[in-house]
Amino acid sequence: MNMVEEYVNASTMQHRDAFDFVEEFAKEMSEMKGKCIDIGCGPGDVTKELILPKLSPNAELVGADISQAMIDHAKQKYQSEKRLSFILLDIETLALPNEELEHYSNVLSSYCLHWCQDPRRAFDNIYKLLEPEGKALVMFLAWNNGFDAYMRIYENPQYKPYMQDVNRFVPFFHRCNDSQATLRTMLEDIGFEILNCSRREKSFVYQNMEIFKRHVIAVNPFISRIPDHLKKEFEDVLLREITSGKTLIASKKDDGQEEHSILDKYHILVAYVKKPSGTR
Template sequence: MEMVEDYVSGSNMQRRDAQDVIDEFNCELSNMRGKCLDIGSGPGNITKELLLPILPHDAEVVGADISEAMVNYASQKYNDEKRLSFVILDIETSELPSNQVEQYDNAVSFYCLHWCNDIWRALQNIYKLLRPNGKALVMFLGYHSGFEAYLQLKQYPRYQSYLQDACRYVPYFQRRMCKDVRASLRKMLEDVGFEILHCSKREKSYHYSKQSLKNHVCAVNPFMKRLPDDMKSEFIDNLLNEIMNQNVLIPLKSKSKSSQEYLILRYYLLIAYVQKPASAI
């Protein structure tokens, strides 16, 4: 996801869901004092516009993302905000930078952890980044049919060489086909060492026009930069067709005079609010 402007304009679903979680955990967030890490902050708009205003006025926020392009964009766009900074950080790294370990009083992450191939390591790293008593609020995709379309496109001879690792981009719990996703996440969090304050699975849906769906899949597609320019438009069209062919899109006629139809795409989110024990070493 190096196309920063495309992501900003095509991530309305992510923004809405982040706002919903922020509203639900308003009380908890408004008490997050000290230094807060926003994991997977991307272009920084959610961090700046939704998260920062709800935190205490003396709280400091560090946005972290694996993408240098995203971090550079956020750093330049929000360089006038003294309480906000951005760093490049791979939350799946096998060795965290020593100057980051136990440097944060709180952490949040919205729409990031489903991109992690090794979510166990990502959660371990969040644990290590927090100080004792530190709390973390995370929200990520547990299942989304769009990822199944990647696996279908991998079967196309034309795309095979570009999508060899397509499974790597399917959310962890989706590719594991867990029967009880919430229970699996709870056990993982407990095994890492967290005390669980909240853990839930939420069914969600989002209305798309065909154009807004196209904007969305372009914004979050990990394969676009690999494809030759003359294949990109065709690839996106085939991706949209595969999503529609899975019978998860329900036509909904527009209330306006236009003939445009809107589509309902269903998915589910996992939300966890956890704490690192005071006794953690």
């Protein structure tokens, strides 16, 4: 996800959910000391504005992301923040850098891990990043019917050539019958002690179709591949297919014209886990 400005301008829902997340776990975060890492920090706004203020005053926070564009943006914007730094890191890598192993007292992540093709490897790497007795607090998307729209659009021969890896962008947990149980089993198999593992139903209202469209385009992985002569048509099809699974709420604008707000319902997964002492 490299469209930095588009994402920043269209991530109100993610920011709202991240705010709820850190408020719920404010006490736990206030006890996080030492070196901490935020996996999937994106442009760094949530890292700086929501996570850092909740940590112990003597904690240092490292924002990590797979996108060089996001990291460059965050480094430039927050270069004067002494307790905050940013690194390029793929949480699904087959081999973490040696200097990162058991380097962190706490791992945090918000709205990132659902993009991982191999979430088990991602959580295994989180385990490796942590010191013994270190803790990880993560929140990510479990289910949203917008992903089903990707599969329907893929069947269109006009767009199929540009969506050959569509399964890569339909999250693993979206396809699970019981995402909470699957996550719990995965974490236990890796070796984590589970302090909290839950699935929550959430909803968000986009005030009009234009706002919703900005969000849909900002997080869509295929638009950058679509040729210019098909791009406008693809955006229209994308919006129509995703909207078909949402609830539209009609209202009147000041000029009397009808507009619609969009109710989006989805599920998130939350996990708070600990790496036992004496393990590696």
